[in-house]
Amino acid sequence: MADHNPVLQPNECSSTLFQTIAAPASVVWALVSDFENPQRYKPFVRSCRIIDGQANQVGCLRRVDVASGLPASYSIERLEILDHDQRIFGFSIVSGDHRLSNYRSIMSLHPNGGDETVVVETYVIDAAEANTKEETCAFVDTIVKLNLRTLSRVAEDLAGKAQQQV
Ligand code: A8S
Secondary structure, three states: OOOOOOOOOOOEEEEEEEEEEOOOHHHHHHHHOOOOOHHHOOOOEEEEEEEEOOOOOOOOEEEEEEOOOOOOOEEEEEEEEEEOOOOEEEEEEEEEOOOOEEEEEEEEEEEOOOOOEEEEEEEEEEOOOOOOHHHHHHHHHHHHHHHHHHHHHHHHHHHHHHHHOO
16 A cells, blocks of 8 residues: 555645546556656656666666756656556655755555546655745645646546557
8 A cells, every 4th residue: 555644744744636537547657657757747857867776676766857947957866666566656856956855755546447547646845944834835736736637638648549549
């Protein structure tokens, strides 16, 4: 089971977001589990490369460069969990020129019958210095919601295309 109820330290905040996608879990999982290519569904990601370890092996590190105009330009992230059987994916942010401190996220996929998938994503983060927990979570929520909505659109596109080939 993915842990969507983390125990929080006093300086941490957390949020859980849900997205229903009209595509099979296998299609959504192919996108989510591709640690090397977050740009497939994260609209702010400009490019990404593995900088340590073997791609898609737990413990490997990726460098993510993000679009200009954001309060940061890059992020170094570690693959923490990759469970293909239960479809659970987790990563943490270990450094970068942003203000997100001690960020980690876990995502699980749940087939919903009728070829639908429910994605549940929970993140935990330290409240940014000079910001309240609410402000920190509001900022991150905006990014994660946009990622999940884009994931939905891309997966539904792929599923639609797959169907046309039958
Ligand atoms: C994710 C989640 C987040 C990514 C944030 C929160 C980020 O890529 C962006 C802006 C920032 O200020 C921080 O699943 C950082 O990717 C879009 C560069 C890390």
